[in-house]
Amino acid sequence: MMTDIEIAQSVEMKPITEIAAAAGIDNKYLEQYGNYKAKVDLSLLKDSDKKEGKLVLVTAITPTPAGEGKTTTTIGLADGLKKIGKNVMVALREPSLGPVFGVKGGAAGGGYAQVVPMEDINLHFTGDFHAIGAANNLLAAMLDNHIYQGNALNIDPRRITWKRCVDMNDRQLRFVTDGLGGRVNGVPREDGYDITVASEIMAVLCLATSITDLKERLSRIIVGYTYDEKPVTAGQLNAAGAMTALLKDALKPNLVQTLEGTPALVHGGPFANIAHGCNSVMATKLAMKLGDYAITEAGFGADLGAEKFLDIKCRYAGLTPSAVVIVATIRALKMHGGVPKTELNGENLEALEKGIPNLLRHVSNIKNVYKLPSVVAVNRFPTDTDAEVQLVIDKCKELGVNVVLSNVWAEGGKGGVELAEEVVRLCEQPNDFTFSYELEGSIEDKIEAIVKKVYGGDGISVLPAAKKQIAVLEAMGCANLPVCMAKTQYSFSDDPTKLGAPENFTVTIKNVKISAGAGFIVVLTGDIMTMPGLPKVPAAEKIDVDENGKISGLF
Numbered sequence: 001m002m003t004d005i006e007i008a009q010s011v012e013m014k015p016i017t018e019i020a021a022a023a024g025i026d027n028k029y030l031e032q033y034g035n036y037k038a039k040v041d042l043s044l045l046k047d048s049d050k051k052e053g054k055l056v057l058v059t060a061i062t063p064t065p066a067g068e069g070k071t072t073t074t075i076g077l078a079d080g081l082k083k084i085g086k087n088v089m090v091a092l093r094e095p096s097l098g099p100v101f102g103v104k105g106g107a108a109g110g111g112y113a114q115v116v117p118m119e120d121i122n123l124h125f126t127g128d129f130h131a132i133g134a135a136n137n138l139l140a141a142m143l144d145n146h147i148y149q150g151n152a153l154n155i156d157p158r159r160i161t162w163k164r165c166v167d168m169n170d171r172q173l174r175f176v177t178d179g180l181g182g183r184v185n186g187v188p189r190e191d192g193y194d195i196t197v198a199s200e201i202m203a204v205l206c207l208a209t210s211i212t213d214l215k216e217r218l219s220r221i222i223v224g225y226t227y228d229e230k231p232v233t234a235g236q237l238n239a240a241g242a243m244t245a246l247l248k249d250a251l252k253p254n255l256v257q258t259l260e261g262t263p264a265l266v267h268g269g270p271f272a273n274i275a276h277g278c279n280s281v282m283a284t285k286l287a288m289k290l291g292d293y294a295i296t297e298a299g300f301g302a303d304l305g306a307e308k309f310l311d312i313k314c315r316y317a318g319l320t321p322s323a324v325v326i327v328a329t330i331r332a333l334k335m336h337g338g339v340p341k342t343e344l345n346g347e348n349l350e351a352l353e354k355g356i357p358n359l360l361r362h363v364s365n366i367k368n369v370y371k372l373p374s375v376v377a378v379n380r381f382p383t384d385t386d387a388e389v390q391l392v393i394d395k396c397k398e399l400g401v402n403v404v405l406s407n408v409w410a411e412g413g414k415g416g417v418e419l420a421e422e423v424v425r426l427c428e429q430p431n432d433f434t435f436s437y438e439l440e441g442s443i444e445d446k447i448e449a450i451v452k453k454v455y456g457g458d459g460i461s462v463l464p465a466a467k468k469q470i471a472v473l474e475a476m477g478c479a480n481l482p483v484c485m486a487k488t489q490y491s492f493s494d495d496p497t498k499l500g501a502p503e504n505f506t507v508t509i510k511n512v513k514i515s516a517g518a519g520f521i522v523v524l525t526g527d528i529m530t531m532p533g534l535p536k537v538p539a540a541e542k543i544d545v546d547e548n549g550k551i552s553g554l555f
């Protein structure tokens with residue numbers, strides 16, 4: 001059986017100019033990066049008078065090590081829509097190098113539902129993440145230099161909140177002491193690194209709607225506090241202009257293609273457990289402007305990626321989705337029912353019955369909290385039995401939601417035709433899209449609404465440090481911002497061991513901080529890692545290049 005990279009390398013790609021022409025992108029808007037990648041100039045959005053297409057979100061059940069295949073389904077659905085004659089664009093996130101070299105692998109789809117060139121997309125691509133890292137670290141350098149050069153803003157070095165970043169899983173950098181080596185080498189202080197996708201600049205880039213908006217958001221970023229506890233911003237350090245100069249090309253969406261030649265925009269990539277987990281607003285708007293159907297995805301389970309997509313991104317960008325696809329696998333649901341990963345191949349209706357409530361809670365949230373039409377896409381594995389599939393169909397039918405078997409991994413677009421037809425049907429239905437909370441009210445009210453309505457918890461327990469932080473933020477006038485929950489992706493609760501659809505739990509709020517540039521409040525629950533580490537055997541050990549420059553071992 002061929003690996004993902006072997007499948008990707010076996011398909012002949014079309015020149016990106018051909019893909020652009022098919023998508024209705026004139027050559028004057030295209031900035032080519034070789035033959036198979038290009039950036040699209042943002043002026044196309046203003047110049048085009050085409051009506052916006054329907055927006056379809058692909059999300060999933062709570063992830064397990066058994067895998068769900070959300071990106072694969074997103075790509076396969078787009079190819080399926082193309083197969084039934086629809087004008088479609090797909091909009092995805094860019095992969096971070098951390099997972100590529102770590103344990104998760106790349107994020108360009110799988111099997112016969114991939115975006116290509118998959119090696120480029122999973123590695124440096126068009127340099128967007130490097131630009132984000134450079135802008136992040138320029139701000140850090142200007143901040144420390146300001147303190148060294150006399151500290152006119154009266155910044156307290158112990159209250160600096162801005163970290164440097166690198167797009168790599170490197171646990172050694174979580175906590176560092178820097179500025180050592182005498183007076184000429186800076187001011188000694190405790191510091192640390194985040195992974196680039198956790199940088200606020202990633203969130204800012206993905207929510208910005210123009211270069212002017214980008215610059216304004218960057219200038220609002222809070223980097224620390226003065227000795228008398230006043231916030232200090234990037235604007236006060238005069239850093240926003242130079243940061244924008246580094247990011248002006250990174251703001252333009254990247255155009256690539258699926259294995260079947262469907263145009264795809266791959267742009268931006270905030271993690272969904274610590275940030276808002278969606279591709280950029282610009283890429284989504286461009287996909288809607290170019291296609292009659294724009295298919296996008298949001299990271300991890302619907303309690304994270306979809307919640308943030310709907311409550312933060314759609315709210316800020318004025319988007320209304322037409323339909324939601326919730327991806328599940330029988331194997332993952334059996335894991336939620338308590339079966340270890342090594343024993344998933346045999347039929348186990350009892351475990352499936354115990355695991356299905358996880359899927360049903362996500363489905364119910366989309367239907368009853370957000371008031372959107374949805375379909376469940378079951379990624380079919382050869383080991384799934386008919387009885388297991390029927391059980392999922394019956395349970396979802398009780399909620400009035402259809403289940404469609406998806407075979408896109410093995411068959412590409414052909415395996416996504418049935419799903420495509422159901423999505424088209426759902427897109428024609430009217431919906432009463434509603435957020436899970438309103439912006440009015442206290443910060444705690446909004447957190448509690450998410451925990452009770454979306455997670456199914458009893459409420460929240462706010463630790464004293466977080467209470468103090470909330471009081472400071474509300475005094476700063478930030479109470480009316482949306483909240484971005486930083487939470488484990490492995491459970492509806494803040495405890496990663498509580499699988500399925502746990503009940504009778506409270507979520508502990510440990511820290512609350514402001515991302516003033518992104519325009520949301522980050523709420524930290526549990527132990528959230530903003531700098532992951534590599535596993536015992538990193539994926540990087542298997543990646544190689546031959547004498548012709550052909551890469552192997554990427555997945």
